[in-house]
Amino acid sequence: MDVSRRGLVAGAGWLAVATLAGCSAPPRDGRQGSAFPGPSPMSDLQAGEAAFLALGLVGTPYRYGGNTPEAGFDCSGLIGYVYWRSAGIAPPRTVAQIARWGQSVNESDLRAGDLVIFGSDGSPSHAAIHAGESRFVHAPSTGGTVRLNRIQERYWKTRLLDYRRA
Template identity: 35%
Template sequence: MKFLIIVLLSALLTACSSAPPEPSRGSSKHSLSNSAQTKSQLLQMHREWQGVPYRLGGNSKSGIDCSAFVLLTFQNQFGRQLPRTTEQQKNIGSSVSKSQLRAGDLVFFKTGWSTRHVGIYIGDSQFLHASTSQGVMISSLNNSYWKQKYWLARRP
């Protein structure tokens, strides 16, 4: 019983972190400097994945967590390979101030004592992410919940 409690607590504390999926072949680096094109590609990903439920450790349309959704979006839409976990993703690229966000930047949130959440900024104070309550969706950084939880942003 004690072991089960430790395992469950461990899963809760890591939130979006989980084991990496198989790496994709042939990923090449594409520029994310064209904000209009980047936003269009992110909205395409939203159309394809909207409503897919959140599942800790998931990386498919049967269920996906936030960091896997970010990884798959960058693989599928930009041919870029990102790390698998939120903890690893927060260390890539360069730091970006909230006022300088552009489409394709990663936005991070502290959603609990040790839990973290990641999404992809699409512009107009909106970001694409895999929400624990509503699955893959677009949310506003100005929403009272996300505004309070906002932590940092990175430009991959």
């Protein structure tokens, strides 16, 4: 990542995350998260690149089971695409698996590229990629597009379960 990209991610303070509906669709590209015993470490540079890439996907149509810009994305498909393209890491395909993948991170230790897990009653239903300043990018629902929201919005704040790092 060059200096201009680093500045854009840090300066804009964007947060990338994927969301609720359709987050546990089966993979369409043959990758299976369960085939990978655990995440490879993601460097700070790769994590920043992941956040930058996710921001560039804002506006891409939502599609259940989708995992490419051409096909559209559901929440876990967005994460898989971004992590694979930015760091060569293939995360699990379902939100339930993603919510157990990597390691939990305190809010004070968040960095761009970390995952954000949402759900209710302790059950994960959505996952995302953090880009800074309590913002995230996600694929919210059928008929929608990948978009940017704030974690502090009432809806999201009440559903926040965990932050995770690959």
